[in-house]
Amino acid sequence: MEDFEPLLCMHRDIALKGILARPERDDVRGTVLMFPGATGPGPSFLKAMRELTGHGYLAIGIDMYGAGADISTPQAAGQHFAALMAAPELLRERAVAWFETVRGLPGTDPHRIAAIGYCFGGKCVLELARSGAAIACVTSCHGLLTTHAPARPHVVQAQIAVWSGARDPYAPAADLDALRAELDDAQACYQITLFSHAQHAFTDPDHDGFAEGIAYDPLAHRVAWAGTLALLAQTIG
Numbered sequence: 001m002e003d004f005e006p007l008l009c010m011h012r013d014i015a016l017k018g019i020l021a022r023p024e025r026d027d028v029r030g031t032v033l034m035f036p037g038a039t040g041p042g043p044s045f046l047k048a049m050r051e052l053t054g055h056g057y058l059a060i061g062i063d064m065y066g067a068g069a070d071i072s073t074p075q076a077a078g079q080h081f082a083a084l085m086a087a088p089e090l091l092r093e094r095a096v097a098w099f100e101t102v103r104g105l106p107g108t109d110p111h112r113i114a115a116i117g118y119c120f121g122g123k124c125v126l127e128l129a130r131s132g133a134a135i136a137c138v139t140s141c142h143g144l145l146t147t148h149a150p151a152r153p154h155v156v157q158a159q160i161a162v163w164s165g166a167r168d169p170y171a172p173a174a175d176l177d178a179l180r181a182e183l184d185d186a187q188a189c190y191q192i193t194l195f196s197h198a199q200h201a202f203t204d205p206d207h208d209g210f211a212e213g214i215a216y217d218p219l220a221h222r223v224a225w226a227g228t229l230a231l232l233a234q235t236i237g
Contacts, residue, residue: 003021003050004019004020004021004046004049004061005019005020005021005022006018006019006020007019007020007060007101008067009063009097009098009101010097010101011093011094011097011098012090012093014066015066015067016062016063016064016065016066016067016094016097016098017063017066017067018060018061018062018063018098019041019049019060019061020058020059020060020061021049021050021052021053021058021059021060021061022053022058023053023054023055023056023057023058024053025056027056028056028057028058028107028109029055029056029057029112029232029233029236029237030057030058030109030112030113030114030136030232030236030237031057031058031059031060031102031105031108031109031112031113031114031236032052032057032058032059032060032113032114032115032116032232032236033060033062033098033099033102033113033114033115033116033125034048034049034052034059034060034061034062034115034116034117034121035062035064035095035115035116035117035118035120035121035122035124035125036061036062036118036120036121037118037119037120037121037201037204037207038077038078038081038119038120039071039074039077039078039207040065040071040077041061042204042206042207043206044203044204044205044206045061045118045204045206046061048116048225049061055229055232057232057236058108060098060102062095062098062121062124064080064084064091064094064095064120064121064124065077065080065081065084066080074210081120085120088127088147088148088149089148089149091123091124091127092127092128092130092131092149095124095125095127095128095131096128096131096133099113099115099128099133099135110134111134111136112136112235112236112237113135113136113236114135114136114137114138114139114231114232114235114236115128115135115137115138115139115158116138116139116141116228117138117139117140117141117143118141118142118143118201118203118204119141119142119143119144119170119200119201119204120143120144121143122140122141122142122143122144122145122162123140123143123144123145123146123147125138125139125140125143126138126140126143126145126147126160126162126179127147128158129151129156129157129158129160129188130147130149130150130151130155130156132152132155132156132157133157133158134157135157135158136158136159136235136236137158137159137160137161137231137232137235137236138158138159138160138161139160139161139162139163139228139231140160140161140162140163140164141163141202141203141224141228142163142164142165142168142170142171142198142200142201142202142203143162143164143171144170144171145162145164145171145175145176145178145179146175146178147182150182150185150186151182151183151185151186151188152186153185153186153187154186154187155186156183156186156188156189158188159189159190159231159235160183160188160189160190160191161190161191161193161227161228161231162176162179162190162191162192162193163193163195163203163220163224163227163228164176164192164193164194164195164198165194165195165197165198165199165200165202165217165220166194166195166196166197166198167196167197167198167199167213168198168199168200168202168213169199169200169212169213170200170213171200176192176194179192180192193223193224193227195217195220195223197217198215198217198220199213199214199215199217200213200214200215201214201215201216202215202216202217202220202221202224203216203217203220203221203224203225204216
């Protein structure tokens with residue numbers, strides 16, 4: 001990852017080590033926080049970060065576990081994932097801490113920051129939106145949708161985009177219905193797109209067939225990515 005720079009964020013005395021990719025152009029269009037899935041940033045995640053820089057965005061790959069966390073195997077990463085899922089207040093705080101760190105970077109326009117999350121990362125960006133953080137938009141791709149603290153009315157500032165698969169066992173229809181009701185009650189601005197045949201991790205070829213209910217879907221991936229780029233262009237330039 002020679003084209004990435006390290007970026008540190010401190011949260012509750014825990015050093016989190018993210019990565020930063022800069023666009024070649026001088027006139028940065030905006031900054032995008034990228035939250036990976038539970039197993040950490042894989043090749044397709046890094047490819048997406050690089051593609052964002054090609055569109056003129058500063059891309060930040062987020063570490064939610066800690067600089068010394070072992071994510072060398074899915075089993076090892078799963079322990080860190082489970083710990084954060086069991087501490088939802090901490091998870092939300094940590095996502096907000098990253099937002100505040102990035103907002104304070106020299107040259108960053110605080111009004112032009114967005115976030116994209118995949119799977120576990122999709123939950124992280126939704127928690128960031130629910131917190132009321134002053135972020136322009138968040139995009140959840142096959143994200144986990146449940147929450148410990150639903151969004152309160154008039155608190156959500158972000159435009160929210162959710163891309164989900166109808167055959168995703170980790171985001172069943174009941175969770176999607178609950179999210180829609182929650183966002184309606186909160187009077188949030190959102191869109192939800194459901195791909196009827198897509199399963200979990202449909203944007204991630206690295207995890208194709210990883211387990212039952214997980215499969216890459218190139219068409220759903222392409223549509224979700226095109227919609228994400230359109231949302232970024234509309235909200236952060």
